[in-house]
Amino acid sequence: MKTVKKRKLEPFTIVSIIGVGFFMVLCVIPFWMIISGSFTSESKLATTGYSLIPQPFSTTAYEMIFTGPTVAEAYFASIFITVVGTALSLAATSGIAWVIARRLPGISRPIAIFAYLPMLFSGGLVPLYLLVTQYLHLQNSYFAVILPLLVAPFLVFIQVSAFRQLPEAILESARIDGAGEWRIFFRIVLPLSKPILAVVGLFYAVHYWNEWFTALLFITDVHKYPLPLLLQNLIQNVSFSQMLPTSAGQSPPVYQLRLALTAVTIGPILLAYPFAQRYFVKGITLGATKG
Amino acid sequence: MSALQTREVRRAASKPKPAAPARRPRPLRGNLWVGLLALPAIAFFVVFAYLPMVGLIVAFKEFNVADGVFGSPWNGLDNFRYFFSSGEAGRILLNTLLLNTLFLAATLAAGITLALMLNEIRGRFFKRVAQSTIFFPYFVSPIVISIILQVLLAGVGGSGGAVNDALAGFGLPTVDWYTQPGPWPWILTVVKVWQMGGYLSVIFLAAITSIPEEVYEAGAIDGASRAQMAWRITIPLLRPTAAVLLVLGVGRIFYGDFGTIYAIVGDNGTLFPTTDVIDTYVFRSLRQLGDFGTTAAVGLFQSVVGFILVTAAVLIQRKYAKESSVL
Numbered sequence A: 001m002k003t004v005k006k007r008k009l010e011p012f013t014i015v016s017i018i019g020v021g022f023f024m025v026l027c028v029i030p031f032w033m034i035i036s037g038s039f040t041s042e043s044k045l046a047t048t049g050y051s052l053i054p055q056p057f058s059t060t061a062y063e064m065i066f067t068g069p070t071v072a073e074a075y076f077a078s079i080f081i082t083v084v085g086t087a088l089s090l091a092a093t094s095g096i097a098w099v100i101a102r103r104l105p106g107i108s109r110p111i112a113i114f115a116y117l118p119m120l121f122s123g124g125l126v127p128l129y130l131l132v133t134q135y136l137h138l139q140n141s142y143f144a145v146i147l148p149l150l151v152a153p154f155l156v157f158i159q160v161s162a163f164r165q166l167p168e169a170i171l172e173s174a175r176i177d178g179a180g181e182w183r184i185f186f187r188i189v190l191p192l193s194k195p196i197l198a199v200v201g202l203f204y205a206v207h208y209w210n211e212w213f214t215a216l217l218f219i220t221d222v223h224k225y226p227l228p229l230l231l232q233n234l235i236q237n238v239s240f241s242q243m244l245p246t247s248a249g250q251s252p253p254v255y256q257l258r259l260a261l262t263a264v265t266i267g268p269i270l271l272a273y274p275f276a277q278r279y280f281v282k283g284i285t286l287g288a289t290k291g
Numbered sequence B: 001m002s003a004l005q006t007r008e009v010r011r012a013a014s015k016p017k018p019a020a021p022a023r024r025p026r027p028l029r030g031n032l033w034v035g036l037l038a039l040p041a042i043a044f045f046v047v048f049a050y051l052p053m054v055g056l057i058v059a060f061k062e063f064n065v066a067d068g069v070f071g072s073p074w075n076g077l078d079n080f081r082y083f084f085s086s087g088e089a090g091r092i093l094l095n096t097l098l099l100n101t102l103f104l105a106a107t108l109a110a111g112i113t114l115a116l117m118l119n120e121i122r123g124r125f126f127k128r129v130a131q132s133t134i135f136f137p138y139f140v141s142p143i144v145i146s147i148i149l150q151v152l153l154a155g156v157g158g159s160g161g162a163v164n165d166a167l168a169g170f171g172l173p174t175v176d177w178y179t180q181p182g183p184w185p186w187i188l189t190v191v192k193v194w195q196m197g198g199y200l201s202v203i204f205l206a207a208i209t210s211i212p213e214e215v216y217e218a219g220a221i222d223g224a225s226r227a228q229m230a231w232r233i234t235i236p237l238l239r240p241t242a243a244v245l246l247v248l249g250v251g252r253i254f255y256g257d258f259g260t261i262y263a264i265v266g267d268n269g270t271l272f273p274t275t276d277v278i279d280t281y282v283f284r285s286l287r288q289l290g291d292f293g294t295t296a297a298v299g300l301f302q303s304v305v306g307f308i309l310v311t312a313a314v315l316i317q318r319k320y321a322k323e324s325s326v327l
Helices: A011-038 A042-048 A060-067 A069-101 A108-120 A125-135 A143-149 A153-163 A168-176 A181-192 A194-210 A213-218 A227-236 A238-243 A254-289 B002-013 B028-060 B078-084 B089-120 B124-139 B142-153 B161-169 B184-209 B213-221 B226-251 B258-265 B269-275 B278-289 B292-320
Strands: none
Touching: A011 A254, A011 B089, A011 B124, A011 B142, A011 B184, A011 B226, A042 A254, A060 A069, A060 A254, A069 A108, A069 A143, A069 A153, A069 A181, A069 A194, A069 A227, A069 A254, A069 B028, A108 A153, A108 B028, A108 B292, A125 A143, A125 A213, A125 B028, A125 B278, A125 B292, A143 A194, A143 A213, A143 B028, A153 A194, A168 A181, A181 A194, A181 B028, A194 A254, A213 A227, A213 B258, A227 A254, A227 B142, A254 B124, A254 B142, A254 B184, B028 B078, B028 B292, B078 B292, B089 B124, B089 B184, B089 B226, B089 B269, B089 B278, B124 B184, B142 B161, B142 B184, B142 B258, B184 B226, B184 B258, B184 B269, B213 B226, B226 B292, B258 B269, B258 B278, B278 B292
């Protein structure tokens, strides 16, 4: 606790440090194994299975990944889905959240119920599948992955509580100065809400980046696979590795490839995480305590 | 513009009336204009949340693609009968309840424990690094988790894996994990704890931070140790937060964690006896059998029971913790 300045190290504190340290190790080791394994040569992997130090060091898998078109296409798909999806999601979410947050008589409440009800009851998989494939004809379109996830009621909820914390005085003075509702939203509300937009945007971005279930349902064209789906395919059937370029007669390093592709998939999250982490903590805290 | 201005002035002038200061009367037309901002999201909910609810009528039909959702012939409750007499229904429902109960209990316990422990750590830098580290698995795709599990349990080249190497190191017999359904509920529970422990600890740590300092000072004066404070002060004060999460979890107990379980188990039939849940069953019968009617019936059953559970959970939670109501 902050105010207690000097106190002797109690048993519980020691247990806590050990416990947290142990859990930290559990969270780090698997990723280290993946990355280390991805630099280990296939022959070594086939005999020992994994290693904590890449010995002998090999970049074969990465060379294959970055020379062939398959992974580049998957990267493009994932980036497209993440960037376009996040932008659309943020626009839709902040729009509806502001209308709910304004507490407009006769409008806000019905819209809130309308937005939160799907959390309680959903149509399920089959109707969604029929809708996307039979009626919207979105198979093999990136939008088949984006649109079903466009607005997450939980994030609307977070955004509403953040909007409600904006100082009323600023909005009121803008109104007195003659600003219209849309101008207030775009020129005052959104700029003031940058931190919460970052939080909500990051949640959407991670979601889109990791999404494979809708991709599995609706994307059958290998050239349009996003990264997680490509990876899933690599686990399910080894034959996929034939699509990657190999020197004649040599069998492709399947296991090393798997690990390298895994590393490539978590890479961007791993790189962005140190900067984005505090926003996530903030978002969850806001959602948990509710403004 | 000036009209709006005078309207504002008039409203400001009439403010002394104490009745509902937050709800100032506004002309409906202006409100509709603001309401337009909600239009994209409303369109989304109509198409992707409410239309599929209508589509659930497929559950009462003998669906064929040519006739579509509305043209296919009705067949009453045949789809439901088919599922419940298939002999698989009992196992799947039981698995769903059992696995979700395990997940819920284990992740909540882990979240609280981690939060209590993090709270003990005073070094600011270490605390921040620790929190970031244990939070990270939450952001990893289930597919990646599946690969990690393979490395640990089967080895990359099918050579045994890290866990078996450790078992052999202690002179214990090794296990062929991917052919043994028995341990999988526990393996999946460990995966869930690993995945969600950090996330939940953030929530609980936020709740701990909001506990007033004086309570602990009083405890310190009475000579309580840190462990006693955690057990007698922090945990009881975390109860409302835990209750909210528990109630929400119970409400969702009928929905399997599709992504993680399917990513890990996939179509490995030997593990189905202990790992097949409603969602994975629905997904498989849709993709492999193309049986839309039965699959929709299972989905409808799940949604209805789920809805009853969520509603009951929210009502109970409202009754017992009015100040921290969800929804």
